Amino acid sequence: MIEKISVGLLGLGTVGSGVVQIIEEHQDKLMHQIGCPVEIMKVLVRDTSKKRDVNLAEEKLTTNPDEVLSNPEVDVVIEVMGGVEHTREYILKALKNKKHVVTANKDLMAIHGRELHEEAYKNNCDIFYEASVAGGIPILRGLVEGLASDRIMKMMGIVNGTTNYILTKMSQEGRAYEEVLQEAQQLGYAEADPTSDVEGLDAARKMAILGTLGFSMHLDLEDVSVKGISNITEEDLDYSERLGYTMKLIGIASKTNGNVEVSVQPTLLPVDHPLASVHDVYNAVYVYGEAVGETMFYGPGAGKLPTATAVVSDLVNVMKNMRLGVNGSSIIKPQFEKRLKDASEIYSKYFIRLHVKDEAGVFAELTTVFSNHNVSFEKILQVPFEDKSGLAEIVIVTHTASKQNYDDVMQKLMHLDVVYQVKSNYRVEGE
Numbered sequence: 440m441i442e443k444i445s446v447g448l449l450g451l452g453t454v455g456s457g458v459v460q461i462i463e464e465h466q467d468k469l470m471h472q473i474g475c476p477v478e479i480m481k482v483l484v485r486d487t488s489k490k491r492d493v494n495l496a497e498e499k500l501t502t503n504p505d506e507v508l509s510n511p512e513v514d515v516v517i518e519v520m521g522g523v524e525h526t527r528e529y530i531l532k533a534l535k536n537k538k539h540v541v542t543a544n545k546d547l548m549a550i551h552g553r554e555l556h557e558e559a560y561k562n563n564c565d566i567f568y569e570a571s572v573a574g575g576i577p578i579l580r581g582l583v584e585g586l587a588s589d590r591i592m593k594m595m596g597i598v599n600g601t602t603n604y605i606l607t608k609m610s611q612e613g614r615a616y617e618e619v620l621q622e623a624q625q626l627g628y629a630e631a632d633p634t635s636d637v638e639g640l641d642a643a644r645k646m647a648i649l650g651t652l653g654f655s656m657h658l659d660l661e662d663v664s665v666k667g668i669s670n671i672t673e674e675d676l677d678y679s680e681r682l683g684y685t686m687k688l689i690g691i692a693s694k695t696n697g698n699v700e701v702s703v704q705p706t707l708l709p710v711d712h713p714l715a716s717v718h719d720v721y722n723a724v725y726v727y728g729e730a731v732g733e734t735m736f737y738g739p740g741a742g743k744l745p746t747a748t749a750v751v752s753d754l755v756n757v758m759k760n761m762r763l764g765v766n767g768s769s770i771i772k773p774q775f776e777k778r779l780k781d782a783s784e785i786y787s788k789y790f791i792r793l794h795v796k797d798e799a800g801v802f803a804e805l806t807t808v809f810s811n812h813n814v815s816f817e818k819i820l821q822v823p824f825e826d827k828s829g830l831a832e833i834v835i836v837t838h839t840a841s842k843q844n845y846d847d848v849m850q851k852l853m854h855l856d857v858v859y860q861v862k863s864n865y866r867v868e869g870e
């Protein structure tokens with residue numbers, strides 16, 4: 440009979456303080472589920488004198504990691520401090536000391552997940568990381584448990600709240616990128632270094648985790664091709680809208696004939712696609728399973744309490760396993776060897792915006808390049824400039840083409856005399 444579960448926290452920032460709040464305020468529900476109280480024993484922070492917005496006795500704070508990691512009274516270590524290298528060391532130490540681990544750290548899990556799983560397995564410990572992908576949405580458990588019987592074919596996700604917040608405010612309110620980014624930072628959505636949000640790395644880490652679990656195949660961060668949102672312009676958003684699309688930072692993981700593609704890039708979706716109506720800091724992951732068909736998981740992707748909910752739910756799972764004596768048993772080794780698609784196996788439509796010479800024969804030259812590579816036009820828009828520059832703007836949406844053919848077209852366009860500049864190009868999905 441377990442009388443009490445003791446938790447050690449690494450970090451007491453946005454998520455950590457939410458964890459303390461939920462453990463305190465939902466104690467009755469936790470008691471009901473696990474049959475004993477949960478107590479926070481020690482909390483590692485950088486600065487014990489900092490003012491905190493949680494109700495914790497001062498002596499519970501420490502700057503010495505060993506007071507958490509090697510504390511014989513701590514059963515479960517919750518890591519919500521972020522970072523990779525020393526966090527890895529701390530978690531390895533906690534596991535070696537037979538402490539179960541819950542983390543919200545996608546950076547860590549995307550890079551060192553395999554090693555940490557192995558260490559957990561060796562020590563009969565749990566390691567759970569639901570909050571690492573899509574904040575408050577229970578997507579990892581949805582994939583691993585809810586869809587355990589199905590074969591996952593494709594996942595498309597808005598998995599970064601900061602960029603979704605920025606794109607929503609830019610397109611709906613016409614606000615400037617920098618201003619909205621600052622607001623997302625103040626609201627606690629962005630990472631300590633927001634470059635990883637806006638350049639797509641945060642989403643790439645989450646897609647590596649989703650791909651690994653969804654396809655039961657160990658995928659590394661380097662397997663994810665990444666493009667962020669920092670170069671998106673007002674013109675791109677305007678043209679998207681005029682053509683019936685919404686711009687989103689989309690993570691795609693797809694599997695065909697056993698080969699997978701994982702990528703993150705700004706993508707145009709038809710305005711009536713379910714992911715197009717996911718706004719602000721909300722995240723959503725669309726999952727296509729061979730038997731189940733289409734499902735979509737939707738919810739808040741960042742923020743104090745939504746993320747803390749996922750963390751504390753993982754804690755409940757650890758505690759249930761402790762009561763049953765089955766910790767460490769939920770780790771399933773990947774079923775498949777990694778096999779990545781090459782460019783000829785990746786299919787999509789594309790949006791291309793060009794500045795071209797406004798003269799006779801330009802369209803014929805463009806058409807020749809596209810048709811030589813078997814890429815056909817679905818929509819075309821031409822807008823002459825009024826500034827007498829002799830240039831016109833052309834926006835093309837292609838029919839579905841292989842990435843190989845599309846890349847070849849882009850190479851040719853860059854060197855075509857009539858093309859002054861390729862202004863932007865995006866993937867178009869969801870039609």
Ligand code: NAP
Nearest residue numbers: 450451452453454484485486519520521543544741742746
């Ligand atoms: P945060 O507000 O910056 O808090 C970090 C906390 O960790 C602070 O309490 C800090 O101490 C402590 N800390 C950092 N480095 C430390 C070190 N070397 N030694 C001791 N203490 C250290 O971060 P957060 O937003 O809560 O994010 C935490 C983790 O959750 C990250 O992995 C993040 O990616 C993930 N996550 C965040 C969200 C979100 O919405 N914010 C959502 C999902 C996942 P001080 O307070 O003394 O400075």
Ligand code: HSE
Nearest residue numbers: 599600601628630741
């Ligand atoms: N910075 C991340 C985001 C936090 O904006 O989605 C949640 O992982």
